[in-house]
Amino acid sequence: MPEDSEQQTRDAIMKAAFNAVAMNGYSQVSITDITEEFGKSRSLLYYHYDSKDDILVSLLEYVLIELMAELENESTETAREELELLLEKLLPSSNDASEREMYAVILELRVQAVTNESFREQFTAVDQQLFERIDDIVQRGIENGEFQPVDSNLVCEHIFASLNGAHMNKLTTSRDGITERTKASLYDYLNHRLYRGDENT
Amino acid sequence: MPEDSEQQTRDAIMKAAFNAVAMNGYSQVSITDITEEFGKSRSLLYYHYDSKDDILVSLLEYVLIELMAELENESTETAREELELLLEKLLPSSNDASEREMYAVILELRVQAVTNESFREQFTAVDQQLFERIDDIVQRGIENGEFQPVDSNLVCEHIFASLNGAHMNKLTTSRDGITERTKASLYDYLNHRLYRGDENT
DNA sequence: GTCTATATTCTGATAGAC
DNA sequence: GTCTATCAGAATATAGAC
Structure with missing residues (x-):
């Protein structure tokens, strides 16, 4: 079951957001920081997500799902x-x-x-x-x-x-x-x- | 031992910063937020402190001193x-x-x-x-x-x-x-x- | 000490070409 | 889907009058 490319890009953005937060902390993170980790253009983020807030809320889901997966029985x-x-x-x-x-x-x-x-x-x-x-x-x-x-x-x-x-x-x-x-x-x-x-x- | 007025103003700014952080969280707090809690002008903050960072670092000291005082023997x-x-x-x-x-x-x-x-x-x-x-x-x-x-x-x-x-x-x-x-x-x-x-x- | 006004940089977000 | 260019507003910070 190969992921479609839309999902791959969204995942890559999540990883970029994760790295950006890990680097400078939530309070300092900007769209530009995430873009730099992402390696593509700033506006591409907005093609895949509605807003900075949307990215950060999605990051929370992404991270919590990853955490719970690691704790599988x-x-x-x-x-x-x-x-x-x-x-x-x-x-x-x-x-x-x-x-x-x-x-x-x-x-x-x-x-x-x-x-x-x-x-x-x-x-x-x-x-x-x-x-x-x-x-x-x-x-x-x-x-x-x-x-x-x-x-x-x-x-x-x-x-x-x-x-x-x-x-x-x-x-x-x-x-x-x-x-x-x-x-x-x-x-x-x-x-x-x-x-x-x-x-x- | 009455506090001098410089110290009083700095304390008032600390209280304002405290309230601003309590209200919206560290990640969202701006100089404008602190100013609104302070009730005076934005630039007055810069007369008493060097920068936003200076205010926040001072807030940390201020809060920790208050905490330790509450825990006195x-x-x-x-x-x-x-x-x-x-x-x-x-x-x-x-x-x-x-x-x-x-x-x-x-x-x-x-x-x-x-x-x-x-x-x-x-x-x-x-x-x-x-x-x-x-x-x-x-x-x-x-x-x-x-x-x-x-x-x-x-x-x-x-x-x-x-x-x-x-x-x-x-x-x-x-x-x-x-x-x-x-x-x-x-x-x-x-x-x-x-x-x-x-x-x- | 305190204010108003402003300079400057950065931010989130959009438009439009490819 | 991805880019470049750009906007409007907000951010921090400073200048200068009082």
């Missing part, structure tokens, strides 16, 4: 494996620059949700999906006895906040070893609050 | 009291609009740190201070036997990430009861990981 033996696989994707320890770019762009877009209702709706929906995804895993773990019988909502909410906070810390400060430390602290939490085995200290 | 009997007093300030449950504005503006500014080195330096320094503040309390609690003998760094890192994530969730999504739920999940964590008393479930 893989079948695992245990709930714990599934949870840790998901967390590893959501909080990659690698210093992979493209992973960082991805989460940086999402953060830039996310903050627009503070003052932009349509952005907020999209993030609300994605968070809801992600929350349910984690909740399913935790409940599965509780039911089959892998996990302690915790209040799943409470634990998921906490995992969720930790993840968002971890990205924030990683992307907006330069404290040493912040990624690894935040991650270790999340696993420490899971060890004590969720997993079985009396390794409590 | 109060003497408490127990470490737990001190910790919870601090967390209450950092994560107010009230739906106070001005508290929300404050954290919204900080978030807007914080995300600029992704692509702006001087912003990142400032947030790194503030986070470092705040981290040490929490770390002191936790260590005090451990030493006097109030808290469990945890790895203080690990626990503080986790509290820290949860706080940032809580603000993010609150400000960029509309999930129901998100503030209370995130907060409850943090206290659940403290109950099980830090406080003594065998209320483990």
Whole structure:
């Protein structure tokens, strides 16, 4: 099923917009910046999209779809494996620059949700999906006895906040070893609050 | 010690810039917006500040100083009291609009740190201070036997990430009861990981 | 210190040729 | 579909009067 060329061009524009935002941040990005990343003419953007706003709203959809695709389920033996696989994707320890770019762009877009209702709706929906995804895993773990019988909502909410906070810390400060430390602290939490085995200290 | 009038004007401009960012977000704010909040002429801004950039960088300092002032120590009997007093300030449950504005503006500014080195330096320094503040309390609690003998760094890192994530969730999504739920999940964590008393479930 | 007026550059967007 | 040329308006910033 080959993509038609209209869709290819639109994708290329999305990639250009992504790079432009990654480079200078949402607050600085202009149509000219996107054009330069795109490599074609400025007016061509307007042939494929209605306005700058249209491009940026489309970028949000594009990025969120890409994110959710990366988080697709893989079948695992245990709930714990599934949870840790998901967390590893959501909080990659690698210093992979493209992973960082991805989460940086999402953060830039996310903050627009503070003052932009349509952005907020999209993030609300994605968070809801992600929350349910984690909740399913935790409940599965509780039911089959892998996990302690915790209040799943409470634990998921906490995992969720930790993840968002971890990205924030990683992307907006330069404290040493912040990624690894935040991650270790999340696993420490899971060890004590969720997993079985009396390794409590 | 009455402030001189130069400082008063600069403060008024800072408040105007704060309101302008709170209203439309960092990415949309213009000198004209700030002028309208300020109520005087546009060029007066340039008499007191060098440039738009200068105003925004100064706003960051202004807001961070205000934040740190709000978190000033109060003497408490127990470490737990001190910790919870601090967390209450950092994560107010009230739906106070001005508290929300404050954290919204900080978030807007914080995300600029992704692509702006001087912003990142400032947030790194503030986070470092705040981290040490929490770390002191936790260590005090451990030493006097109030808290469990945890790895203080690990626990503080986790509290820290949860706080940032809580603000993010609150400000960029509309999930129901998100503030209370995130907060409850943090206290659940403290109950099980830090406080003594065998209320483990 | 504060204003009005203006210079200048940049922005988003369109028209029209190919 | 893609380009060049161009518009109208908004942006930051400055000059100069009071």
